Amino acid sequence: MTAGPTASAPGYAAGRPRRGLRKGAVIGIVAGAAALVLLVVAGGIGWSVGSDSHSADRPVQAFLQDVEGGRLTDALDAAGIDRDDDDVLLTDAAYAQANDKITAHRITSVDQGDDRATVHALLTQAGRSVPATFELERTGTDWGVFPVWELQPPSLGSVEVVVQGPTDSTVRVAGAEATTGDLGAVALRAFPGSYEVSSEGGKWFAADASTAAVRGFGTPGTPVVLATTLTDAGQQAATKAVDSWVDGCVAAQTATPDGCSFYAYGENPANTYTNQKWTLDARPSVGVGDWSSRGWLVETRAPGSATFTAEFTGPNGRGTATAGPIDVNASGWITGFGDDGATFVPAVANGQTDSGS
Known part of the structure; x- marks a missing residue:
């Protein structure tokens, strides 16, 4: 009897025969795995790009790029810096006339917390590196994931001008005009740069132009002092004002002219005096010098x-x-000018430094 084939013989398998995977199924599995890998990679790239675009330094970069490009209005709006009528230097036109402005910047560090962030940068200004710090606050999220940062208004520097001249003097800075206050000074907020400064005294006085430098943000500027000198017209008006004061004192019909530098004494109280009269024998010679704390100094030469x-x-x-002759002094100050000329204020009155007879 011949034995039949066994279960272990070649070409046979126990139970249900096994069938190989179809070619299409294999391709589908491979494609699915590749798609998953791509999805993971794309997700990683998307997260990286999203995180980078929402970094706290991005608003700072945009702000500084506007400043470097001379787009001051855009920079002010981006930083939320409010302006008023006194901020005559916070305009595109004024900033266009400034020199030594920021030409480049580099972010050095970003300290980013949950709700607040601090960005440190180095600014390139006039060939120097100037440090700057910016503060930001978180205002929300994009897609519920990435933080949205808002730049807080940075502190600005200032152009500070002191005019050695009358109060309410006109100051011109980078083509813009401002007026000094009671102390003869004015401070104007400004972006980094150098600004040409001058004072307008009309026909009466003048001051040499100077330059005010503003380094970086939040740094107080060094006050620029403008020394004024009288013009020929100012000198003539000052002399005329002194002469008018002397003439007013001489015209007084009393032995003690009010507010004057000379007087007579020794009257007998038992007598009655009439026809009292002063006669100017010689007019004092005066010189008008530099501005002092009260005005241009008038000295009796x-x-x-x-x-x-x-x-x-x-x-x-x-x-x-x-009585007499009695010295007539005319020292004092020229405190300002008006439509009628100069104003003279005497330093001595009723013989405080003079002796009567």
């Missing part, structure tokens, strides 16, 4: 002289009283 006469009646009869 050579005193003048005046004589006093008066008629009197009394217990001893009638007579004529005389």
Whole structure:
């Protein structure tokens, strides 16, 4: 009897025969795995790009790029910096006239917390590296994941000008005008740069132009002092004002002219004095110098002289009283100018430094 084939013989398998995977199924599995890998990679790239685009330094970069490009209005809006009528330098036109502005920047570090962030940068200004710090606050999220940062208004520097001249003097900075206050000074907020500064004194006085430098953000500027000098017209008006004051004192019909540098004394209280009169024998010679704390200083170079006469009646009869010659000084200050010329304020009054007769 011949034995039949066994279960272990070649070409046979126990139970249900096994069938190989179809080619299409294999391709599908491979494609699915590749798609999963691509999805993971794309997700990683998307997260990286999203995180980078929502980094706290991005608003700072945009702000500084606007400043470097001279787009001051855009920079102000981006940083939420409010302006008022006194901020005459916070305009595109004024900033266009500034020199030594920021030309580049580099972010050095970003300290990013949950709700607040601090960005440190180095600014390139006039060939120097100037450090700057910016603060940001988180205002929300994009897609519920990435933080949205808002740049807080940075502190600005300032152009500070002191005019050695009258209060309410006109100051011109980078083509914009401002007016000094009671202390003869004005401070104007400004972006980094150097600004040409001058003072407008009309026909009466002038000041040499100077330059005010603003380094970086939040750094107070060094005050620029503009020393004024009188023009020829100012000198003539000052001399005329002094002469008018002297003439007013001489015209007073009293032995002690009010607010004047000379007087007469020795009157007898028992007498009655009439026809009191001063006569100017010589006018004082004065010089007008630099501005001091109260005005342009007027110094008496050579005193003048005046004589006093008066008629009197009394217990001893009638007579004529005389005094002099008495020194006439005219030191003081020219405090300002108006439509009528200069204003003179005397330094001495009623003989505080003079002796009467």
